[in-house]
Amino acid sequence: MLLYILIVLLVYIFSVMILHLKNPEPYWDWDNISLDESKFPKKFKWGTATASHQVEGNSINNWSKFENQINKNGDPNISNNQKSGDACDHWNRYAEDILLIKNLGVSHYRFSIEWSKIEPEQNCFDIDVINHYHKMIDSIIENDLVPVLTLHHFTHPLWFDDLGAFEKSDNIKFFIKFCDKVFKEYSSKVPIWCTINEPAVVSTQGYFSGMFPPGKKDSQLSAIVLKNLLEAHVQSYQSLKKLENGDKVKIGIVKNINQFDPWRRWNLLDWIVSAAVNQFFNWSSIQFLSSGEFKIRIPGLAWIKHENKNAINSTDFFGLNYYSHNHLKVKLFSKELFSMEYKNKDIMTDMPYIIYPEGIYRAIKYVSILKVPIMITENGIADHKDDRRAIYIERYLYSVSKAIKDGYNVVGYFYWSLMDNFEWAFGYDMKFGLYSVDFKTQKRKLRKGANTFIKIVKNAK
Numbered sequence: 001m002l003l004y005i006l007i008v009l010l011v012y013i014f015s016v017m018i019l020h021l022k023n024p025e026p027y028w029d030w031d032n033i034s035l036d037e038s039k040f041p042k043k044f045k046w047g048t049a050t051a052s053h054q055v056e057g058n059s060i061n062n063w064s065k066f067e068n069q070i071n072k073n074g075d076p077n078i079s080n081n082q083k084s085g086d087a088c089d090h091w092n093r094y095a096e097d098i099l100l101i102k103n104l105g106v107s108h109y110r111f112s113i114e115w116s117k118i119e120p121e122q123n124c125f126d127i128d129v130i131n132h133y134h135k136m137i138d139s140i141i142e143n144d145l146v147p148v149l150t151l152h153h154f155t156h157p158l159w160f161d162d163l164g165a166f167e168k169s170d171n172i173k174f175f176i177k178f179c180d181k182v183f184k185e186y187s188s189k190v191p192i193w194c195t196i197n198e199p200a201v202v203s204t205q206g207y208f209s210g211m212f213p214p215g216k217k218d219s220q221l222s223a224i225v226l227k228n229l230l231e232a233h234v235q236s237y238q239s240l241k242k243l244e245n246g247d248k249v250k251i252g253i254v255k256n257i258n259q260f261d262p263w264r265r266w267n268l269l270d271w272i273v274s275a276a277v278n279q280f281f282n283w284s285s286i287q288f289l290s291s292g293e294f295k296i297r298i299p300g301l302a303w304i305k306h307e308n309k310n311a312i313n314s315t316d317f318f319g320l321n322y323y324s325h326n327h328l329k330v331k332l333f334s335k336e337l338f339s340m341e342y343k344n345k346d347i348m349t350d351m352p353y354i355i356y357p358e359g360i361y362r363a364i365k366y367v368s369i370l371k372v373p374i375m376i377t378e379n380g381i382a383d384h385k386d387d388r389r390a391i392y393i394e395r396y397l398y399s400v401s402k403a404i405k406d407g408y409n410v411v412g413y414f415y416w417s418l419m420d421n422f423e424w425a426f427g428y429d430m431k432f433g434l435y436s437v438d439f440k441t442q443k444r445k446l447r448k449g450a451n452t453f454i455k456i457v458k459n460a461k
């Protein structure tokens with residue numbers, strides 16, 4: 001019996017040691033790092049980003065339905081019952097906003113177009129809306145900025161929801177039809193296209209945590225939706241590439257990598273849960289894009305296997321969004337299986353995650369196995385006091401520049417976001433903007449912390 005216990009103990013120690021050594025959680029000595037050393041290639045794409053639903057206003061035929069509903073506990077779905085409403089009125093104020101972007105000294109503007117406005121009813125395309133985006137794209141170009149267009153940034157029309165949205169693989173064709181239509185309109189003007197923004201967020205927030213529409217909590221369905229969103233990316237990529245200009249433009253997926261580390265590095269259960277969450281959230285997508293195999297195998301939670309070899313080489317670049325680092329802690333005697341924790345030594349953002357610039361370096365390394373150029377399509381901080389933004393920008397950009405120096409092919413960086421906006425389930429409480437917005441007057445004001453970004457961009461030229 002004693003021998004048996006000893007063997008189990010040795011196996012446990014050995015497994016944890018291997019995991020610990022194979023998956024380091026680096027922390028750099030920031031006090032002794034010279035941030036002035038950040039260097040970027042001359043052709044680096046500097047930009048800032050927004051998404052239609054978060055900034056345009058008057059989006060009434062999409063995600064906003066969820067803003068007016070209550071959850072199972074009787075609470076509003078959005079913090080303090082806020083609604084996207086007029087948002088930043090970017091729809092009417094895009095011209096002045098484009099000047100704000102120009103003032104930052106950047107070269108690119110990433111925005112999304114609102115499917116629910118372009119095709120409010122199935123098969124009915126609104127020509128005025130299509131022309132509106134034409135004018136906006138023209139204005140971006142006239143101001144010497146390069147437009148980067150996202151086709152799906154969390155929102156779609158209600159008729160698509162009514163059909164079951166991405167719960168059903170049969171519905172992907174409706175998304176492709178929309179993509180083809182807008183590509184024919186704008187592809188002669190827009191050189192960089194993003195297909196789906198953060199498929200794992202749409203699937204986990206919408207179908208696992210229930211924080212996004214449709215507010216479901218079904219882990220198997222969440223995995224199915226993730227698979228279908230990735231399929232939608234692959235199929236739209238293939239379809240757009242066949243159209244005129246398809247071979248001239250760059251088309252890529254946008255995916256955020258969240259770092260999941262065990263709370264206790266000696267605890268095998270924390271390691272197992274971190275690995276499972278990582279497989280669901282990160283690895284299943286990367287594996288699909290690199291091998292054509294989509295697999296999630298988490299007993300009792302989600303079990304799915306799907307293959308499409310067209311997924312290999314289906315992205316001209318990898319749009320990497322990076323925000324969060326989570327520590328997972330198993331809770332044996334609690335209703336919830338595990339919790340997300342934050343180590344004290346780290347600095348919090350206003351969102352429930354910490355500042356961990358080493359994480360963006362790790363994320364770049366992680367996705368580099370796809371062997372395509374990496375574009376940081378989003379990175380930024382919610383910081384209502386504006387007392388952490390400058391250091392956040394300096395340190396994250398240091399990490400990006402270090403990755404470039406170490407040989408990783410990072411071609412651009414887009415700060416999230418141009419201005420404060422509707423931060424989904426958090427409403428207007430989160431202040432990500434380089435510009436603050438007074439939502440009563442719609443006045444924009446450059447934040448002090450944004451000057452650090454402007455300075456780095458200027459020095460890099």
Ligand code: BGC
Pocket residue numbers: 051054197198201256321323378416423432
């Ligand atoms: C999304 C943005 C969001 C940002 C900050 C990203 O996941 O693409 O729409 O505002 O994170 O939370």
